[in-house]
Amino acid sequence: MTEHAVELALAALEPPARPPYLVVENVTKRFNDFVALQGVSLEVGEGEFVCFLGPSGCGKTTLLRAIAGLDIQSSGTIRQGGRDISALPPEERDFGIVFQSYALFPNLTLRQNIAFGLENRRMPRPAVTARVEELLELVGLKEHGHKYPSQISGGQQQRVALARALAPSPGLILLDEPLSALDAKVRLHLRNELKQLQSRLGVTTVMVTHDQDEALSMADRVVVMNVGVVEQVGTPAEIYNAPATRFVADFIGAMNFLPGVVHSGEVQVGEMRLRAGRGVPAEGIHLTAAIRPEDVRIIGADPHADWESTNRVGVVVEHVEFLGSHVRLSLGHPALRPALLVAQSSQEVVRALQIVPGKPIEVSLPPERLRLYEDKAQATGASHV
Secondary structure (H helix, E strand, C coil), X not given: CCHHHHHHHHHHHCCCCCCEEEEEEEEEEEECCEEEEEEEEEEEECCCEEEEECCCCCCHHHHHHHHHCCCCCCEEEEEEXXXXXXXXXXXXXXXXXXXXXCCCCCCXXXXXXXXXXXXXXXXXXXXXXXXXXXXXXXXXXXXXXXXXXXXXXXXXXXXXXXXXXXXXXXXXXXXXXXCCCCCHHHHHHHHXXXXXXXXXXXXXXXXXXXXXXXXXXXXXXXEEEECCEEEEEECHHHHHHCCCCHHXXXXXXXXXXXXXXXXXXXXXXXXXXXXXXXXCCCCCCEEEEEECHHHCEECCCCCCCHHHHCCEEEEEEEEEXXXXXXXXXXXXXHHHCCCCEEEEECHHHHHHXXXXXXXXXXXXXXXXXXXXXXXXXXXXXXXXX
16 A cells, blocks of 8 residues: 555544534633643534643643633633533533542442432432443443442443443543553553443543553544643644644654754755755754654665655664564664664564664655754754654
């Protein structure tokens, strides 16, 4: 399959546009002199699953709490289903929330935990019982309703917390790092379950996470945040394949960064001259070219490939790291010292080309895979993640 065909296939997987259900407009949040959110605006479509992704302290949880009314924004507006909820207290907003700590009542059974909010709303007892049983079955815990939280696993407790949030049939579900307290295997299983459940119910969902794999695998769209602002909003494929800023390129996945300067329409990195497939800035502009390890092509891996003649670079293999499904190669080049160019390849290619530490090889950096970011600071060193 050609690269163009792959891109078309990824585009076909992208969700269709949906009417906005949650609208955040120019929201700013200050804590004394500290600005946690600065003019944040975004829309979440009806039935959409959106992840707020970013490092600690980027403002993602503050934004979630503003949407919930737990920390009212300093300025800006928030609308849900066409209703302005900007100044409403949490109890007057239409949402269910799940925290990473589960927050279950230890002295109540699972049934009683799920029923708690419904009973507070004075729902008739038969209706409460029916709804609780429906939710226990939905989250796969029908046989455990009589147990207490201490008698079930962490993953099961999180399912109960989700069922409790879903009980009143809210228009919006808010998830605050709901899987971060679980071990890796349970987390992987539960995130698949959670995404399938959300898709089946069609409930609009916003999740906060710092785990990029979680965001890329679960979300219809990802909101990447940094120091209180939104860096980029897009589908997982857009965020990964076309990072809009250097921060996004650095934060999402692994990336090689090659600092250089524009010379005669090309990017000069030390003695290397690289063509780029996208618009190149004006002559003399300092920039950073970025390319993902899986896009660094090893010459000889496919003798019929048309990219083998473009941006060829001679390198020396410094390290070969076996990672199960693929092999990570660290490649040395004088223009990049002390950093190394990282490439990702298959075991078959490494075996066929007898790639070992110390061996000189050639790689290609396809122009269409190079992304260019103008440097505010005149960078002089290379780095990779």
